[in-house]
Amino acid sequence: MEGFLEALRRQSFRRFRVLLVYKPSEGDRTEEVISRYKDKLDLEIIYQDKGYIEEAMNMLFSRADSDLLLLTDDGTVPSSNWVEDHVKSHQVSERGIVGNNKTVRKIRFGLAERIYSKIFEKPIDPRMSEYVVIIAETGLWTYNKNVMKSGNVVKTLGLSGYNMSVKREVYKDFRLEEMTFRGAYYENYLGVHALRKGFHSVLIENCCETVHLERESISRSKDLNVIKQLYAESVLSAYYFSKFYKVNLKKLFFDMKIKTMKWNMKDKRPESLAAV
Numbered sequence: 001m002e003g004f005l006e007a008l009r010r011q012s013f014r015r016f017r018v019l020l021v022y023k024p025s026e027g028d029r030t031e032e033v034i035s036r037y038k039d040k041l042d043l044e045i046i047y048q049d050k051g052y053i054e055e056a057m058n059m060l061f062s063r064a065d066s067d068l069l070l071l072t073d074d075g076t077v078p079s080s081n082w083v084e085d086h087v088k089s090h091q092v093s094e095r096g097i098v099g100n101n102k103t104v105r106k107i108r109f110g111l112a113e114r115i116y117s118k119i120f121e122k123p124i125d126p127r128m129s130e131y132v133v134i135i136a137e138t139g140l141w142t143y144n145k146n147v148m149k150s151g152n153v154v155k156t157l158g159l160s161g162y163n164m165s166v167k168r169e170v171y172k173d174f175r176l177e178e179m180t181f182r183g184a185y186y187e188n189y190l191g192v193h194a195l196r197k198g199f200h201s202v203l204i205e206n207c208c209e210t211v212h213l214e215r216e217s218i219s220r221s222k223d224l225n226v227i228k229q230l231y232a233e234s235v236l237s238a239y240y241f242s243k244f245y246k247v248n249l250k251k252l253f254f255d256m257k258i259k260t261m262k263w264n265m266k267d268k269r270p271e272s273l274a275a276v
Contacts, residue, residue: 001030001074005037013084016042016070019063021056023048053183053218054176057161061171070165075213078163085208086165096199097191099164100208101154109145117145120255124245127195133158133188138252139238139245141188152205159187159201163210170194177240182218182226184233189240196244227274 008018018041022030037043046059060069070086072078079085089098109117121136123144128134133156134144141157164187174193176186191201221227238247260276267273 001033002036003077004072004074005033005041007078007080007082009037009040010080011078011083012081013087016083017066018043019046019060020044021046021048021059023056051178052181054178054180054186057183057186058175058178061174064171065168067168068165069168069171071161071163072210073162076162077211077213079209079211082208082210089204089207090165090167094198094200095202096167096170096194096197097159097164097201098208099159099201099203100210101152101203101205109143114145116258117142120251120258121145124241124247125192125195128157130155131201132156135188135192135237135241135245136255137248138255139241139247140235140252140255141185141237153202155200155202157188157191157201159191159203161187162212163208165208166190166194167199170197170199179236179240180233182230182233184230185237188237192241192244224270224274227271231275 020034020043022034022045024030024047031045034043034045046063048056048059057071060071068087068090070083086098089095120138121134121142121144123129123131123134124137124139125135128144130147132144132147132149132154133141135157136142170190170193174190176183176189180186194201221230238249238252241247256276263272263276
């Protein structure tokens with residue numbers, strides 16, 4: 001927490017306010033650390049007494065009222081130009097959400113995978129056809145295997161909540177469904193909301209850089225049981241997106257059948273089984 005707050009204190013762009021959602025737990029020293037920065041940062045604590053990630057994010061969305069809302073967590077150490085970079089990146093009016101494209105995986109998909117994708121993983125919204133991560137007709141998020149990941153700016157729903165910025169027009173009327181424990185892929189819901197309002201979500205190279213500490217958390221883990229829970233929660237996206245789009249349940253059924261058969265035949269990695 002102290003490294004995070006110190007990094008905010010050293011930002012090149014100074015006109016910002018810090019909203020900290022804090023859920024007290026026995027024995028933690030969070031408030032003690034925060035107290036040392038009350039005269040160094042324009043800082044407000046938002047106390048959370050129940051719920052998990054979605055409830056915390058909704059408190060932020062309702063309390064914030066700035067042109068731009070930057071999202072991160074205390075496991076992140078932002079670069080000195082982090083706020084400034086995010087502010088400049090939103091000068092392009094069509095950008096509703098911006099993140100750093102180090103999170104884009106450089107994956108090359110084979111012909112069979114691209115054909116499969118055209119059958120079972122068409123974008124649920126035609127405006128996602130240029131996105132590298134999409135919501136498929138099945139209601140599940142997936143890689144768009146027919147789009148090449150090139151250029152320093154890519155459109156995507158594959159955002160990371162510890163480093164992204166959101167225009168007021170996107171976040172102010174948005175609330176997450178309070179339906180999960182681990183908040184699996186909540187960024188996708190926000191990205192689709194932005195798209196439906198006429199904005200795009202993008203990742204930009206060499207922008208808004210941070211160092212993110214790799215550690216166990218409620219939404220990131222190497223524990224297979226946690227991975228199973230995260231994927232189980234992510235499948236709720238089919239329910240969520242059925243409110244706005246026609247979800248193809250028949251394709252969803254066969255997609256899951258085929259992926260399970262594929263694992264049984266040759267994959268055999270426990271991480272893949274957890275995903276299935």
